[in-house]
Amino acid sequence: xxxxxxxxxxxxxxxxxxxxxxxxxxxxxxxxxxxxxxxxxxxxxxxxxxxxxxxxxxxxxxxxxxxxxxxxxxxxxxxxxxxxxxxxxxxxxxxxxxxxxxxxxxxxxxxxxxxxxxxxxxxxxxxxxxxxxxxxxxxxxxxxxxxxxxxxxxxxxxxxxxxxxxxxxxxxxxxxxxxxxxxxxxxxxxxxxxxxxxxxxxxxxxxxxxxxxxxxxxxxxxxxxxxxxxxxxxxxxxxxxxxxxxxxxxxxxxxxxxxxxxxxxxxxxxxxxxxxxxxxxxxxxxxxxxxxxxxxxxxxxxxxxxxxxxxxxxxxxx
Amino acid sequence: xxxxxxxxxxxxxxxxxxxxxxxxxxxxxxxxxxxxxxxxxxxxxxxxxxxxxxxxxxxxxxxxxxxxxxxxxxxxxxxxxxxxxxxxxxxxxxxxxxxxxxxxxxxxxxxxxxxxxxxxxxxxxxxxxxxxxxxxxxxxxxxxxxxxxxxxxxxxxxxxxxxxxxxxxxxxxxxxxxxxxxxxxxxxxxxxxxxxxxxxxxxxxxxxxxxxxxxxxxxxxxxxxxxxxxxxxxxxxxxxxxxxxxxxxxxxxxxxxxx
Numbered sequence: 358x359x360x361x362x363x364x365x366x367x368x369x370x371x372x373x374x375x376x377x378x379x380x381x382x383x384x385x386x387x388x389x390x391x392x393x394x395x396x397x398x399x400x401x402x403x404x405x406x407x408x409x410x411x412x413x414x415x416x417x418x419x420x421x422x423x424x425x426x427x428x429x430x431x432x433x434x435x436x437x438x439x440x441x442x443x444x445x446x447x448x449x450x451x452x453x454x455x456x457x458x459x460x461x462x463x464x465x466x467x468x469x470x471x472x473x474x475x476x477x478x479x480x481x482x483x484x485x486x487x488x489x490x491x492x493x494x495x496x497x498x499x500x501x502x503x504x505x506x507x508x509x510x511x512x513x514x515x516x517x518x519x520x521x522x523x524x525x526x527x528x529x530x531x532x533x534x535x536x537x538x539x540x541x542x543x544x545x546x547x548x549x550x551x552x553x554x555x556x557x558x559x560x561x562x563x564x565x566x567x568x569x570x571x572x573x574x575x576x577x578x579x580x581x582x583x584x585x586x587x588x589x590x591x592x593x594x595x596x597x598x599x600x601x602x603x604x605x606x607x608x609x610x611x612x613x614x615x616x617x618x619x620x621x622x623x624x625x626x627x628x629x630x631x632x633x634x635x636x637x638x639x640x641x642x643x644x645x646x647x648x649x650x651x652x653x654x655x656x657x658x659x660x661x662x663x664x665x666x667x668x669x670x671x672x673x674x675x
Numbered sequence: 676x677x678x679x680x681x682x683x684x685x686x687x688x689x690x691x692x693x694x695x696x697x698x699x700x701x702x703x704x705x706x707x708x709x710x711x712x713x714x715x716x717x718x719x720x721x722x723x724x725x726x727x728x729x730x731x732x733x734x735x736x737x738x739x740x741x742x743x744x745x746x747x748x749x750x751x752x753x754x755x756x757x758x759x760x761x762x763x764x765x766x767x768x769x770x771x772x773x774x775x776x777x778x779x780x781x782x783x784x785x786x787x788x789x790x791x792x793x794x795x796x797x798x799x800x801x802x803x804x805x806x807x808x809x810x811x812x813x814x815x816x817x818x819x820x821x822x823x824x825x826x827x828x829x830x831x832x833x834x835x836x837x838x839x840x841x842x843x844x845x846x847x848x849x850x851x852x853x854x855x856x857x858x859x860x861x862x863x864x865x866x867x868x869x870x871x872x873x874x875x876x877x878x879x880x881x882x883x884x885x886x887x888x889x890x891x892x893x894x895x896x897x898x899x900x901x902x903x904x905x906x907x908x909x910x911x912x913x914x915x916x917x918x919x920x921x922x923x924x925x926x927x928x929x930x931x932x933x934x
Contacts, residue, residue, distance in 0.1 A: 372933075409772045412934045434774040441772075443765025449693045461685045462773045490696075506769070 361387045361514050361546035362408060366417035368570075369403050377403040379570035380417065385563075390540050390547040392561030394554065394658070395666075400570040401550035402442060405518045408548070409439045422513050435463070438507035438515045442522065444499055445506075448492040452483055452502050455491060456509055463510035477505040481535060497528030501535065508543075517549045521556060529556075536560055554658035568666040581661040588653050589660045590634060592623040595647025603644055610636050615664055621649075624663055679776040686770075686783025690757070691790060701750075701791060708746040708799055712739065713806060715866065728868050731898075736810065739803040740820050740892035741865030746799060747792045747824035748885055751832035752856060754788050755839030755848045762843060762930075771931055781836055781923040788832040789825045796821045812896035819905055820892030826912040827888040833919035837926035859885045864893070884915055 362385040369378040378400045385391040393401045406412035408421055410430035419426045422436035446455055453474050460470035478487040481501040491499060500520060507515055520536065521529040537560060540547060551557050557564050558578045565575035574581065597620045607616045607625065612633040615626045623641070627633040631653055641648060654660075694701060716735045723734045761767045770780055800817060810816055839848050862879040863869075863886035869877045880886040891908035894900040 406934060411768055411772050411931065413932065431774060434772055437772070439769070439772045441765055441768055443763075443768065445765035445769030447689060447693070447766060448764070449696060450689065454689075454692065458685060458689055459773070462682060462770070462775050464774065 359387045360384045360420075362391070362419075362421050362548055364404065364408065364417070364419045367404065367407060367414050367419055368416035369400075369407065369412070369414050377570055378407075378414070378417075381567065381571060382417075383565045383572055383575060385546055385548060387546050388544050389562045390549060390560055392557035392564035393548065393550040393567050394552070394557045394564050394662070395550075395567035396552055399567045401552075401567055402518055403570075404567070405439075405441070405516050405548070405550055409437055409441075409516055410434055435510075436513045438510070438512035440503045440507040440515070440517045440520055442518045444503050446491050446499060446502060449490060451488050451490055452478060452494070452505075453487045455502065456505060459506050459509045465510055473509060473511075477508060480539075481505050482531075495528070497524055497531060500524060500528070500532060504532075504535070504539075508539075512545070514546045514548070517547060519550055519552065521551070521553065529553075533559055554662070558658055566662055566665055573665040574661065578658060581658065582656045584661070588627050588631065588655055589657075590625050590627055590637060591652045591654070592625075592637070592641065593649040593651075594621040594623060594641075595649050597621045598623070598646060603646070606644065607637065607640055610640055613637060617663065624660075626660075626664075627653075679779045679782065682775045682779035683782030683786055686779060687786040687790070690784060690787035694787070694791070701795070704750050705746075705795055705798055707749070708742050708795070709802060711745070712742045712799060712802060716806070719866065722867065725871060727871055729870060732809065733807065735803055735806050736808045736896075737868075737893075738866055739800065739808050739810075740896060741863070741889050742803075743796045743799050743820060744824050744827055744885060744888045744892060745860055745865055746795055747828040747888075748831050748859060749856060750791060750795065751785075751788045751828035752835045752852050753848075754784055754832045755835035755837075756845060758784060758836050758839045759843065759845055759848065762839070767840075767930070768934070771927075777927045777931075778920075778924040780927055781833060781920060784836055785829050785832045785920065785923075788828050792825050792828045793821055796824050810896040811898040812900060816895040816900070819895035819909070823888035823891040823895075823909060823912060826909065826916045827885055829916040830884060830912070830919045833916070833923040837919070837923040840923070840926040840930040843930075859883060862886070864889055884912060887912055 365382045367378045367381040368376070370376050381400060381404055383391070393404060395401055403412065407414045408419055408426060410426050410433050413427065421433045424432040424436065426433050456474040456477060457470055460473060465473070478484050481504065483498060483502060483505070486494060486498060491502065494502065504517070504520065521532050524532060533556065539545070540560070549557070549561055561578065563575065563577050565572040567573070598618055604616050604618060607613060610633065612628040613625050614628060615624070617624050625637065634651070634653065638648065638651065712735070716738050720734045722728065723737065758767070767780070812819070835848060835852070838851055842848065862876055862883050864880060869880045887908040891905045891912070894904040
């Protein structure tokens with residue numbers, strides 16, 4: 358199987374010593390959607406900037422569409438489409454003019470540009486808005502035009518850097534719908550970065566969880582979830598718990614695994630499903646901690662992340 | 676090379692389209708030079724009567740080339756601000772991951788500046804003619820004046836874009852402009868014959884590219900203007916503009932290294 362994207366041991370250190378990538382490695386098979394999932398600052402966008410030839414890496418190597426990103430950036434640029442986080446649209450120009458300029462810069466012929474622009478505007482529900490200035494577009498429309506821009510010259514590999522960040526739930530759902538159709542229709546390799554677990558679960562065939570510049574685990578969403586046997590329990594304590602002994606005692610309870618705590622939130626996996634809950638709660642109370650709430654859930658990608666990155670999501674994880 | 680120019684033309688076309696959509700900014704930019712030409716020209720009308728003032732005709736014929744070059748300097752030295760807008764919106768990053776030459780980014784915006792300079796110069800020169808100025812250099816002389824204005828514009832436009840790419844802050848570009856533009860104007864023969872000015876101003880004017888352009892344009896428009904004065908100054912300006920363009924292209928690469 359050919360790899361459309363190969364990153365091996367990529368490192369990137371920013372001025373001031375921030376290590377954004379710390380040996381990032383993954384490979385994406387041709388014609389598949391690969392998700393890079395991780396919190397803000399995990400290194401996802403840095404990886405995309407390097408793979409799209411915008412930034413240079415300090416160590417390791419990467420190939421995109423068969424070309425080395427450092428040695429053959431021109432060839433890489435011809436083969437890729439990129440939808441960056443910052444839209445990069447000319448808001449004073451119309452949607453069609455944006456697409457036309459992009460086509461010209463990619464060396465497309467005039468008649469082809471016209472046809473392709475019309476086709477993409479239609480596909481992304483912008484046919485009626487194509488001749489209006491982008492300034493007047495809604496956030497969702499601008500983002501869909503961004504994706505159309507990335508597809509204009511029929512790239513072999515498409516990079517989507519957090520395509521739905523900042524969109525309202527409705528616009529996000531529309532975008533997901535369009536991206537799934539796109540992936541089905543065009544023989545395209547897609548690298549998607551996201552911090553929405555649901556998005557990765559829904560769009561990506563395989564995904565890698567990135568934390569602090571490294572891949573902590575990778576596989577298909579189902580594989581990753583299947584590795585977590587049993588249900589998960591989340592207990593909100595009355596106050597943050599810092600006593601290490603607390604975790605040790607809980608881990609001794611039969612059927613309880615992977616106990617961890619994040620502030621006042623306690624997480625654990627239960628082999629026997631919900632039957633172990635009373636025992637867990639009894640132990641917590643016997644240790645003198647107050648219980649504010651309890652939640653039990655079947656495995657989700659949140660749990661995969663927690664298990665491998667060793668901490669829970671903060672902020673905008675969904 | 677052809678590809679660089681074609682891409683440059685596409686990018687200049689983008690800026691020109693936006694200009695046609697929003698012509699007000701360029702028209703407002705013309706207010707100041709028109710004030711210089713008509714009000715300043717009227718206020719200092721009698722300057723030409725000072726003993727030792729070179730030049731023969733009325734004062735408006737003396738300052739018209741100065742105003743044209745000064746206007747090119749002002750309007751182009753702010754072109755870095757539009758690049759900063761493009762950086763903020765991610766337009767530059769999108770261009771950098773497209774298969775275009777780095778230099779065409781700079782060429783596009785500088786070429787757009789040149790078109791604006793030609794248009795604005797035409798407006799100022801028509802006003803000067805209406806106000807009674809007569810230029811014996813004819814159309815060729817006017818063309819050479821506009822060419823020297825375009826070269827000054829390319830020089831300052833390239834530097835402005837280079838600074839924008841390196842400093843990436845609106846305030847910094849504005850500060851550099853405020854620091855430079857007035858001295859460049861007044862250490863020149865734009866409004867006054869430097870022979871009547873203190874020696875340090877004469878010295879400074881000799882190495883001021885803005886003054887070189889004014890002198891070239893003025894010589895091209897005067898009766899019996901010295902062709903070598905025009906030729907040498909235009910050649911120096913062309914060289915400076917080319918170096919500035921190259922530096923701005925280097926700044927694109929340095930910007931990319933800092934991404």
